Amino acid sequence: MNLSIKIFIALVLAAVVGVAAGPEGLPFIKWWIAPIGTIFINLIKMMIVPVVFTSLVVGMTSLGDTKTLGRIGIKTVLIYLVTTAVAIVIGFGVASFGHPGTGIQLAADATVTVKEAPSVMQVLVNMVPTNPVQSMAKAEILPVIMFAIFIGYGIIEVGGKKAELLMVVFDAAAEVCYKIIAAIMKVSPIGVFALLLPVVAANGPKVLLPLISVIACMAVGSIIHVVGVYSTIASVGAHISPAKFFRGMAEAMLIAFSTCSSAGTLPVNMKNLQEKLGCSREVTSFVLPLGATINMDGTALYMGVCSLFIANVFGVDLSVQQMLMIVFTGTLASIGTAGVPGAGLIMLAMVLQSVGLPIEGLALVAGIDRVLDMFRTCLNITGDAAVALAIDRTEHHKVVA
Structure with missing residues (x-):
């Protein structure tokens, strides 16, 4: 049986068993089953830094010159920004049609603490690591990418037999990483089941019912995008x-949907893109790690849906000017919150403040944020892959049937 089919079956089983178990079965699930999902996530996270670092160095040295790298980088960032803006507009369109929150009276009695979003300049400063080993230990992807770029640049500049030796070492290390990822993926259906079961049991139909309109709009918007x-x-x-x-x-989309981690899905995404869709390693190794941190189409669509939902609940009519401000702020925020934990809520908080919507509205969606995050992450990693394929086509002029 195909692995993606096995993962899908695991998703369905988790939903059925989770609904049947309900909150009453949650203690047993958290004690005996949830740790298996945590182990699976840890196995994937274990490979993030090694595969990003080795693959990026191999990709850079394969490109052969820094001009090519700069050209690919500019094209990648521009396409990411455009698709992010489009995602927000789609979110608005779906929410305008579905009217989430209309007629719902929800008391925002919960408080949500959101970290302050760093400035774009602060993100640029944080990209350059003072201690690359420490950045690797903390799994800070942007500094790791920057360090790998410098290592790749150094190898290109050295040239000759010494450079060839290092290229062989990094290439072999990358292949080892891919083999380990393949082994981890064999147990992914079990991991997916263990990850989703506690989520479904905790957020049963009764809990999700008042906010089902938001979830439905997010799902429809994601499909359209x-x-x-x-x-x-x-x-x-x-x-x-x-x-x-x-x-x-x-496979990558189902893993992203169940783990809610763009970085965690990165090794699987890189492997699938190269082996199943024929994308070159040098492009995949650069575009995907960058996309995992700054490409947030799913989060952008989420902002469009949730901002209209919060406006409807609080009886605020958003003007066209306010909607344009949300598109502009959200697009810039996708880079300003790059690599920050809880980036979705940070970006939503920035958007709400930019148009004067009640910040208390965050509490309304915080309870279902884990469910919405499934759609966000799945959308994010799919966008990374589509852009990587397009960039690869422009660089190598391949025609794939």
């Missing part, structure tokens, strides 16, 4: 049929 935007990028930009694109991405 995936089919409308990413299929177009894959087919027009990379000459890959939507059917082949989604078949190749199935």
Whole structure:
């Protein structure tokens, strides 16, 4: 049986068993089953830094010159910003049609503490590590990317037999990482089941019912963005049929949906993109790690839906000017909150403040944030892959059927 089918079956089983167990079975699930999911997540996280570092160095040295790297970097960031803005607009469109929150009276009695978002300049400063080993230990992806870029640059500049020796070492290390990831993926259905079961048991139908309109809008918006935007990028930009694109991405999308971790899905995404969709290693190794930190299409769509939901609950009519401000602020915030834990709530807080919506509205969606995060993460990593394929096409002029 195909691995993606096994993972899907695990998703369905987790939903059925979770609803049947309910809150009464939660203590047993948390004690005996949830730790298995944590072990699975830890196994994936264990490989994030090694695969990003080794693959990025290999990718850079494969490119052969710094001009190519700069060209790829500029194209990648520009496409990410455009798709982020489009995601917010789609979020607005779906929420305007679905009217989430209309007629619902929810008391925002909970308080949500959101970290202050760093400035863009602070993000740039934090990208350069003072201690690369410490950054690796903390799994800070942007500093690791920067260090790998400098290592790759140094190897290119050295050249000759010494450089070839290092390239062979890093290439071998990257291959070892891929083999370990393949072994971890064999147990992914068990890990996915153990991860989702406590979530479904804790957030049963009765808990989700008042906010089902938000979840529905998020799901519909995600489907529209995936089919409308990413299929177009894959087919027009990379000459890959939507059917082949989604078949190749199935495993990574299901892992992202269940783990809610773009960084955690990164090793799987890189492996699938290279082996199933034929994307070159040098492009994959640069575009995907960058996308895992700054490409937040899912979070952008979430901001469009949730800002209208909060406006409806509090009886605020958003003007066209306010909506444009949300699009502008959200697009910039996607880079300003790069690599920050809880980036989704930080970005939403910034957006609410920019248009004068009640910040207390965060408490309304915080309870279902874990459910919404499934759609956000799945959308994020799918966008990373579509952009990587398009960039690879422009660099190598491949035509894939």
